[in-house]
Structures are given as C-alpha cells and as structure tokens.
Amino acid sequence: MAARIRHAVLAVTVLAASACGGTAEPAAPSPSPTTATASPTPSPTPSSTPSPTPSPTPSPTASPTPSPTPSPTPIAVETSEPQPAPAATPIITIDDFAFDVPATVDAGAEIEVRNDDSLLHTITATDGAFDEQAPRGATLTITAPSAPGTYDFFCQLHSGMSAVLTVG
Numbered sequence: 204m205a206a207r208i209r210h211a212v213l214a215v216t217v218l219a220a221s222a223c224g225g226t227a228e229p230a231a232p233s234p235s236p237t238t239a240t241a242s243p244t245p246s247p248t249p250s251s252t253p254s255p256t257p258s259p260t261p262s263p264t265a266s267p268t269p270s271p272t273p274s275p276t277p278i279a280v281e282t283s284e285p286q287p288a289p290a291a292t293p294i295i296t297i298d299d300f301a302f303d304v305p306a307t308v309d310a311g312a313e314i315e316v317r318n319d320d321s322l323l324h325t326i327t328a329t330d331g332a333f334d335e336q337a338p339r340g341a342t343l344t345i346t347a348p349s350a351p352g353t354y355d356f357f358c359q360l361h362s363g364m365s366a367v368l369t370v371g
C-alpha cells in the first residue's frame with residue numbers, strides 16, 4: 204500500500220517537473236496541481252513520503268570519458284638501420300711475392316687487390332674465375348665468385364706465388 208502511494212507521488216512529481224519545463228527547479232514538488240491525470244489518488248498528500256524532494260538532478264548523462272587515448276603509436280621510426288654493413292671491403296695484399304688473403308669473403312663480393320711490391324704481379328684463378336694484372340703499387344678490384352667454395356689462384360709471372368680464396 205505504501206509502495207503504491209509512493210509510486211503515485213513519484214508520478215505526480217515527475218509530471219510536475221515536466222510541466223515546469225525544467226528539472227533544476229529547487230522548489231518543492233508542489234503537490235496540488237495536475238491532479239487531472241493522476242487519477243488513482245485524488246489527494247496525494249505527499250507529506251507522508253519520506254523523501255519529498257525528487258532529487259532534481261536526474262541527469263543520467265554519466266559520460267566519464269572512457270577514452271584514455273589508448274593509441275600507443277609504436278611506430279618506431281628507425282632511420283638508422285643496423286645493416287650488416289658490407290663496409291669492410293676485403294683486401295688481398297700482395298707483398299714480397301706473397302698473397303695475403305682474408306680468411307673468407309662473401310660470395311660475389313668485391314675484393315680489393317693491392318700490390319705493395321715494386322713489380323707487376325697477376326692474380327689468376329686456377330679455374331678462370333678471375334684473372335687480373337696488378338701493376339706495382341696499384342690497387343684494383345676483383346669480384347669474388349658467386350658460388351661458395353675455395354678457389355686456388357696464383358701469379359702467372361712468379362712460380363710459387365699462390366694462395367686460396369675462400370668464398371663463404
């Protein structure tokens with residue numbers, strides 16, 4: 204019974220609030236008016252309700268802004284790529300009638316050949332993969348074979364000048 208009365212009172216107060224056109228009216232719920240539509244209880248007498256103030260702030264617009272901008276944007280703009288750096292050009296040095304050869308070179312890599320002797324040598328692969336003349340004091344470039352393996356080479360002008368190029 205009490206619940207029903209309270210329901211009716213709430214209806215009346217809501218109607219009153221809407222009739223006022225605003226919800227921020229701090230005035231009392233004004234029990235008397237608009238009894239025409241609230242038919243079930245002709246005399247509401249809202250004094251019996253424990254909470255006559257209908258809480259004029261019904262704003263259900265609880266938008267707590269749940270967007271904390273979760274965009275981490277992990278776009279690491281790496282401009283300096285850690286490339287393997289083919290930098291160190293392998294060098295074959297000819298000095299005192301001997302070849303000084305790197306332990307290994309990459310397949311197809313360019314190899315610098317430097318003749319530190321005071322006379323002409325050649326660097327000639329046994330299988331013909333390369334064959335270049337190296338004048339005294341000169342530096343030239345040969346290209347390593349594209350297939351990994353070991354390549355014997357020698358100087359055509361001086362017997363006994365030979366070495367092995369390892370292509371990895």
Ligand SMILES: [Cu+2]
Nearest residue numbers: 324358360361
């Ligand atoms: Cu030679």
